Amino acid sequence: MIYMDHSATSPVDIEVLNAMEPYFVDSYGNASTLYSLGREARRAMESSREKVASIIGANTDEIIFTSGGTESDNIAIKGIVYRFRRRGNNIITSNIEHPAVDETCKYLEKNGFEVTYLPVGKDGIVNTSDLEDAISDKTILITIMHANNEIGTIQPIREIGEIARENKIYFHTDAVQSVGKIPVNVEELNVDMLSLSAHKLYGPKGIGALYIKKGVNVEPIIHGGGHEKGIRPGTENVAGIVGLGKACEIAENNLEEEAQYLTTMRDELIRRVLSEIDESYLNGHPTKRLPNNINFRFTGIEGESLVLHLDSKNIASSTGSACSSKKLEASHVLMALGLEEVQAHGSLRLTLGKENKVEDINYVVESIKDAVDTLRKMSPLWCQAEV
Amino acid sequence: MYSEKVMEHFSNPRNVGEIEDADGVGTVGNPVCGDLMTIYIKVKDNIIEDIKFKTFGCGAAIATSSMVTEMAMGKTIEEALKISRNDVANELEGLPPVKMHCSNLAADALKAAIDDYKKKLTAKE
Numbered sequence: 001m002i003y004m005d006h007s008a009t010s011p012v013d014i015e016v017l018n019a020m021e022p023y024f025v026d027s028y029g030n031a032s033t034l035y036s037l038g039r040e041a042r043r044a045m046e047s048s049r050e051k052v053a054s055i056i057g058a059n060t061d062e063i064i065f066t067s068g069g070t071e072s073d074n075i076a077i078k079g080i081v082y083r084f085r086r087r088g089n090n091i092i093t094s095n096i097e098h099p100a101v102d103e104t105c106k107y108l109e110k111n112g113f114e115v116t117y118l119p120v121g122k123d124g125i126v127n128t129s130d131l132e133d134a135i136s137d138k139t140i141l142i143t144i145m146h147a148n149n150e151i152g153t154i155q156p157i158r159e160i161g162e163i164a165r166e167n168k169i170y171f172h173t174d175a176v177q178s179v180g181k182i183p184v185n186v187e188e189l190n191v192d193m194l195s196l197s198a199h200k201l202y203g204p205k206g207i208g209a210l211y212i213k214k215g216v217n218v219e220p221i222i223h224g225g226g227h228e229k230g231i232r233p234g235t236e237n238v239a240g241i242v243g244l245g246k247a248c249e250i251a252e253n254n255l256e257e258e259a260q261y262l263t264t265m266r267d268e269l270i271r272r273v274l275s276e277i278d279e280s281y282l283n284g285h286p287t288k289r290l291p292n293n294i295n296f297r298f299t300g301i302e303g304e305s306l307v308l309h310l311d312s313k314n315i316a317s318s319t320g321s322a323c324s325s326k327k328l329e330a331s332h333v334l335m336a337l338g339l340e341e342v343q344a345h346g347s348l349r350l351t352l353g354k355e356n357k358v359e360d361i362n363y364v365v366e367s368i369k370d371a372v373d374t375l376r377k378m379s380p381l382w383c384q385a386e387v
Numbered sequence: 388m389y390s391e392k393v394m395e396h397f398s399n400p401r402n403v404g405e406i407e408d409a410d411g412v413g414t415v416g417n418p419v420c421g422d423l424m425t426i427y428i429k430v431k432d433n434i435i436e437d438i439k440f441k442t443f444g445c446g447a448a449i450a451t452s453s454m455v456t457e458m459a460m461g462k463t464i465e466e467a468l469k470i471s472r473n474d475v476a477n478e479l480e481g482l483p484p485v486k487m488h489c490s491n492l493a494a495d496a497l498k499a500a501i502d503d504y505k506k507k508l509t510a511k512e
């Protein structure tokens with residue numbers, strides 16, 4: 001199988017798996033205990049914390065382990081707005097966020113908060129002057145993702161962070177898709193909080209981290225035994241944490257080389273598809289996008305049937321985000337780019353990974369051509385497009 | 388998430404295409420998912436002697452189009468009109484709950500094609 005859905009999740013790196021293994025059966029101690037077994041677990045956790053801190057340029061005491069990207073987003077957003085609700089009730093976000101942020105904002109709207117959804121341009125990027133216009137004295141939080149999970153576009157986080165600082169507003173970014181793919185440095189990006197998740201960078205599912213800048217205080221949203229400074233209580237997932245740390249370490253060491261490799265494959269695949277298939281388009285910005293993200297649309301065909309066709313050719317791809325395949329509506333991200341609904345339904349996302357091979361590109365391009373051709377032959381819309 | 392029968396019809400759809408001198412043509416769309424289906428029928432002595440479809444839609448939409456054309460082929464107009472939305476889904480060994488409307492699309496497109504045929508018939512008379 002050729003797996004090209006790394007933005008949905010990625011395989012666990014064998015080195016990551018090996019690093020985790022001892023923490024299930026041998027070093028199974030509870031990291032809060034005093035005896036050596038517990039201390040071993042604690043040490044492994046703290047060494048992992050250093051690796052996570054390192055990949056984003058943070059201090060170790062600014063990293064909270066969580067159960068993944070979704071939980072990190074929830075803690076950051078709810079944690080700030082619950083704590084500072086007396087200062088104001090406005091939250092500013094974008095209209096292309098992952099559901100982990102989007103649905104959290106929708107929930108808060110039902111509970112007395114007011115949310116401003118900034119639009120994006122046709123290229124999928126937020127305009128910072130829209131942000132400046134949207135800020136009011138009621139704004140307590142800005143949350144805008146670093147790289148989008150569907151179209152891979154990278155937001156001007158550093159500029160947004162500057163604006164947030166000038167206005168003394170807390171700023172959170174969901175960097176689940178960008179960490180390990182492009183350089184991420186919390187100091188340079190001017191962020192107060194940042195979410196990341198292990199399973200997007202060859203680590204295990206169900207583990208992630210939230211960076212919280214020193215001095216920023218969030219209200220806990222779950223309560224319990226005081227682990228992770230009381231911000232994320234619950235007996236730590238030591239093996240998962242070790243896996244996350246190892247995944248970050250490997251990603252940091254290979255970042256530039258891997259980004260280069262993925263960009264080359266990405267651009268070759270894009271070039272060939274756009275030049276060899278009629279009425280094929282790339283969604284999102286051509287260069288301000290993740291090295292591994294490709295998002296096409298093809299006039300006259302629908303994404304799900306394209307994904308199924310590619311599956312029969314042993315290629316794993318997706319229509320948009322993995323979550324949207326359960327819904328019927330066109331992707332909110334593609335709609336935000338100003339596409340018509342029928343255009344947004346015809347999208348195909350390919351997200352590459354380090355185990356993809358340059359030699360596979362030809363097969364993938366030919367398979368897409370074949371599938372598009374077959375589906376267009378049976379499409380009532382393609383005929384109309386021709387006349 | 389799809390049954391094998393659905394995948395089989397999706398991978399090898401029957402009766403794809405158009406009928407140029409069709410006796411009836413029906414097009415229906417679903418506003419939520421944006422899918423669109425056209426069915427063409429050729430009728431002789433009250434029997435559907437040829438039927439073809441064109442579909443823009445999900446895997447289930449393509450499979451149900453294929454299935455409904457197979458079910459209607461060779462049937463009398465009255466028999467074909469009895470093919471219900473559920474019949475199509477049942478013949479495909481079920482559809483996921485969110486995909487039930489895809490079979491509605493197929494059954495409705497067949498009805499629309501038959502209605503069109505009947506309208507043309509009365510116009511001729």
Ligand SMILES: Cc1ncc(COP(=O)(O)O)c(C=O)c1O
Nearest residue numbers: 068069070098100149176177197
């Ligand atoms: C941008 C973004 N944020 C958040 C998440 C959720 O992360 P997790 O699956 O670890 O909860 C994902 C992935 O699903 C994502 O792509």
Ligand code: FES
Nearest residue numbers: 420422445448489
């Ligand atoms: S999702 Fe609408 S016809 Fe299948």
